[in-house]
Amino acid sequence: MINYRVADLTSLLKALRDEGCNVLDKTDDSEYGKFGWVIDPEGNKVELWEPPAGQ
Numbered sequence: 001m002i003n004y005r006v007a008d009l010t011s012l013l014k015a016l017r018d019e020g021c022n023v024l025d026k027t028d029d030s031e032y033g034k035f036g037w038v039i040d041p042e043g044n045k046v047e048l049w050e051p052p053a054g055q
Helices: 011-020
Strands: 001-007 023-032 035-039 044-049
Touching: 011 023, 011 035, 011 044
Parallel strands: 001 044
Antiparallel strands: 023 035, 035 044
16 A cells, blocks of 8 residues: 555545545544545555644
């Protein structure tokens, strides 16, 4: 799995959905930050990570 650090997970996931990307419904919000996932055109899972504030 590929992992990308992002600045605004919620907005990015919305933009990806609006473009027709395969965005998984599940997200995770923990002490380590916010996580979301998309599936790329080749079927690979891509993790998007927004670190906690201040990091």
